[in-house]
Amino acid sequence: MLTCKQVSKVLQNEDYENLSPLRRFLLMFHIKLCAVCGKFNRQVIDSQDMCCNFKRQEESLLEKEPPMDADRKDALKKLLSEQSGDSTLHRS
Numbered sequence: 001m002l003t004c005k006q007v008s009k010v011l012q013n014e015d016y017e018n019l020s021p022l023r024r025f026l027l028m029f030h031i032k033l034c035a036v037c038g039k040f041n042r043q044v045i046d047s048q049d050m051c052c053n054f055k056r057q058e059e060s061l062l063e064k065e066p067p068m069d070a071d072r073k074d075a076l077k078k079l080l081s082e083q084s085g086d087s088t089l090h091r092s
């Protein structure tokens with residue numbers, strides 16, 4: 001059985017999705033049963049999951065749509081920096 005510390009450490013250092021099936025099972029087992037870290041680590045996994053899904057969705061969107069051309073990107077950057085009053089984008 002894993003300890004709370006081990007579970008948190010693994011989740012901190014690695015993506016839940018990239019773990020081997022056995023480790024994933026052990027982690028989930030602990031999280032389901034543990035009253036101490038279960039709720040917290042469940043949320044960690046959920047948020048990793050959300051990020052993963054978002055990345056995947058973004059990738060599939062990029063495949064369908066061509067990336068924004070450089071001119072439009074620059075115009076957008078300028079607009080954003082003007083609106084936020086932030087000059088970091090001009091400083092390159």
Ligand SMILES: [Zn+2]
Nearest residue numbers: 004034037038
């Ligand atoms: Zn625990």
